[in-house]
Amino acid sequence: LERITIIGLGLIGGSLGLALKQAKLSNIEIVGHDKEPTASSKARKRGAIDKTEWSILRSVDKASMVIIATPVLTIKEVFKQIAEVLPPGAIVTDTGSTKTQVMEWAEELLPPSVSFIGGHPMAGKESSGIDAASAEIFQGCTYCLIPSANAAPKAVQTVVGLADTVGAKPFFVDPVEHDSLVAAVSHLPIILSSSLVAATTASPGWREMSRLAATGFRDITRLASGDPIMNRDICLTNRDGLVRWIDEYIVELKRYRALVAEGGQELEKEFIRVWEARAKWLNQAKIPREAEGAPVVEIPKASEQMGNLLFGEKLARRGEEIMKNIEKREQDKP
Amino acid sequence: LERITIIGLGLIGGSLGLALKQAKLSNIEIVGHDKEPTASSKARKRGAIDKTEWSILRSVDKASMVIIATPVLTIKEVFKQIAEVLPPGAIVTDTGSTKTQVMEWAEELLPPSVSFIGGHPMAGKESSGIDAASAEIFQGCTYCLIPSANAAPKAVQTVVGLADTVGAKPFFVDPVEHDSLVAAVSHLPIILSSSLVAATTASPGWREMSRLAATGFRDITRLASGDPIMNRDICLTNRDGLVRWIDEYIVELKRYRALVAEGGQELEKEFIRVWEARAKWLNQAKIPREAEGAPVVEIPKASEQMGNLLFGEKLARRGEEIMKNIEKREQDKP
Numbered sequence: 001l002e003r004i005t006i007i008g009l010g011l012i013g014g015s016l017g018l019a020l021k022q023a024k025l026s027n028i029e030i031v032g033h034d035k036e037p038t039a040s041s042k043a044r045k046r047g048a049i050d051k052t053e054w055s056i057l058r059s060v061d062k063a064s065m066v067i068i069a070t071p072v073l074t075i076k077e078v079f080k081q082i083a084e085v086l087p088p089g090a091i092v093t094d095t096g097s098t099k100t101q102v103m104e105w106a107e108e109l110l111p112p113s114v115s116f117i118g119g120h121p122m123a124g125k126e127s128s129g130i131d132a133a134s135a136e137i138f139q140g141c142t143y144c145l146i147p148s149a150n151a152a153p154k155a156v157q158t159v160v161g162l163a164d165t166v167g168a169k170p171f172f173v174d175p176v177e178h179d180s181l182v183a184a185v186s187h188l189p190i191i192l193s194s195s196l197v198a199a200t201t202a203s204p205g206w207r208e209m210s211r212l213a214a215t216g217f218r219d220i221t222r223l224a225s226g227d228p229i230m231n232r233d234i235c236l237t238n239r240d241g242l243v244r245w246i247d248e249y250i251v252e253l254k255r256y257r258a259l260v261a262e263g264g265q266e267l268e269k270e271f272i273r274v275w276e277a278r279a280k281w282l283n284q285a286k287i288p289r290e291a292e293g294a295p296v297v298e299i300p301k302a303s304e305q306m307g308n309l310l311f312g313e314k315l316a317r318r319g320e321e322i323m324k325n326i327e328k329r330e331q332d333k334p
Numbered sequence: 335l336e337r338i339t340i341i342g343l344g345l346i347g348g349s350l351g352l353a354l355k356q357a358k359l360s361n362i363e364i365v366g367h368d369k370e371p372t373a374s375s376k377a378r379k380r381g382a383i384d385k386t387e388w389s390i391l392r393s394v395d396k397a398s399m400v401i402i403a404t405p406v407l408t409i410k411e412v413f414k415q416i417a418e419v420l421p422p423g424a425i426v427t428d429t430g431s432t433k434t435q436v437m438e439w440a441e442e443l444l445p446p447s448v449s450f451i452g453g454h455p456m457a458g459k460e461s462s463g464i465d466a467a468s469a470e471i472f473q474g475c476t477y478c479l480i481p482s483a484n485a486a487p488k489a490v491q492t493v494v495g496l497a498d499t500v501g502a503k504p505f506f507v508d509p510v511e512h513d514s515l516v517a518a519v520s521h522l523p524i525i526l527s528s529s530l531v532a533a534t535t536a537s538p539g540w541r542e543m544s545r546l547a548a549t550g551f552r553d554i555t556r557l558a559s560g561d562p563i564m565n566r567d568i569c570l571t572n573r574d575g576l577v578r579w580i581d582e583y584i585v586e587l588k589r590y591r592a593l594v595a596e597g598g599q600e601l602e603k604e605f606i607r608v609w610e611a612r613a614k615w616l617n618q619a620k621i622p623r624e625a626e627g628a629p630v631v632e633i634p635k636a637s638e639q640m641g642n643l644l645f646g647e648k649l650a651r652r653g654e655e656i657m658k659n660i661e662k663r664e665q666d667k668p
């Protein structure tokens with residue numbers, strides 16, 4: 001029986017558990033830990049984990065893979081707590097929304113005997129917490145993977161298998177690049193949603209406004225309902241990238257302000273332009289994308305060595321294909 | 335057979351037709367006109383209208399009620415075109431997203447023999463056009479109503495019946511107040527969504543970013559997929575209110591920028607605050623709200639006179655209740 005431990009049983013941790021259970025992998029036991037006992041017991045009742053372990057130290061005992069799905073700043077604390085008791089050879093991964101600091105903490109705090117592969121499934125929902133968890137949220141989503149320098153090839157392959165098993169598309173990316181990209185498409189939106197809620201609800205007219213606010217307002221403010229601690233940690237660990245994007249955005253907003261104030265032809269052209277740009281994105285986002293991007297660690301060339309400990313023979317073969325694609329892409333590079 | 339004419343068979347016009355047909359009103363015939371013949375024929379095929387009329391002049395022939403569901407600037411043109419052929423006593427309403435200019439155009443262009451009641455159902459969808467139309471989009475939504483000074487009480491009552499029939503909550507509001515409120519909760523969001531799409535898709539990193547953009551980005555940019563002409567018209571007819579709100583928003587965004595840059599405790603408090611404010615709004619928005627707000631015209635006190643031409647006996651009684659509520663609210667005012 002191979003043990004997978006999930007630390008942090010919120011939306012993402014709980015959903016990973018549900019998606020893994022749904023895959024009906026043989027010989028896998030999922031142990032769950034959360035500092036909130038109610039989250040743990042709900043996760044077990046919902047079938048996201050096989051058993052709960054109230055001690056974080058004991059939860060990683062004999063674990064082949066440890067998935068840390070807590071807010072970003074908590075990941076550092078978890079590293080400190082479990083570092084000494086992690087079984088040698090264990091695979092450690094996380095689901096944090098920022099990656100540069102997580103990779104630094106892993107290098108600083110985790111023993112060299114374990115393989116750390118940073119992870120970030122680009123999946124979310126309006127509600128947070130175990131109650132909102134669902135096996136489906138990873139279907140077709142991009143799953144960023146960042147192997148640490150000393151991660152064993154088999155360990156990288158196993159985390160690719162994890163992403164694949166839950167229905168996501170593995171995507172190798174550099175941590176600094178990751179944080180800069182998500183600052184624009186993920187963290188800036190959190191700030192825009194939240195500041196819109198702040199600006200409107202603090203307005204003297206809010207009581208009347210709130211009656212006219214409809215589905216458009218609901219959708220644009222959705223991210224303001226994200227877990228506040230998670231959002232805080234995202235801002236604190238991606239501060240420079242985020243501030244830079246807020247500044248860029250204000251420039252853009254002022255350009256729009258001028259277009260509205262002028263009221264000329266350019267405004268219509270602008271709305272057509274963004275309509276088209278978004279339609280193009282939505283269209284492309286539907287295309288199945290397999291492990292894209294460049295690996296930041298040397299990926300083993302001998303794909304026959306890719307036996308997959310946790311995710312079985314079928315996935316091992318699937319893994320071989322992915323690795324071949326990556327190799328091919330590397331060779332094709334100019 | 336009473337005739338209702340819908341001019342403009344896009345998302346809103348088409349959806350109103352579908353919702354009216356779904357109500358299975360007896361003795362009602364719905365005539366549809368759209369400058370695009372394909373929209374008209376699709377609307378008829380989808381059962382949103384009983385018949386199409388390619389001539390806008392003939393489409394309002396013998397109409398008891400005319401619903402104009404075009405982009406805002408087109409409403410003015412439609413007024414000009416149909417003014418001379420509108421049957422005396424006809425009820426005219428629109429669904430435009432801004433109301434101050436529409437009310438001015440109505441006063442200037444429509445004959446005094448018709449009753450104009452400005453309307454704005456606070457309903458929308460990601461996609462526009464007749465293909466996206468659905469009878470369900472008005473369920474529980476607020477339907478702003480603004481009777482013109484010379485609107486007949488029965489005409490006001492009939493448009494209340496229209497809102498009620500499609501499942502919406504009639505809400506009387508002053509046109510200037512309406513435009514100021516929707517500037518914040520409806521039109522500013524269009525600008526935020528659109529400028530976010532503009533800022534990100536124009537970025538050199540967009541190709542990579544687009545792969546990481548997920549459901550959060552999809553939701554916050556939804557309004558950038560609104561009809562470009564509709565969005566342009568909204569901006570042009572609510573210019574001052576919108577510019578003022580963009581300015582207020584930039585102030586708020588700069589406050590958030592400072593909170594992120596400082597990285598102190600205040601950021602967490604802020605995220606908790608907006609989380610709570612949005613939860614409260616979502617919670618309140620679910621409460622069924624019946625004709626609220628203050629009527630801008632004198633509402634007839636004799637509710638027994640409220641026979642309802644188009645929407646039948648049951649709705650006439652329902653209309654009496656609504657009017658009683660409005661009277662009561664008026665009396666309760668300090």
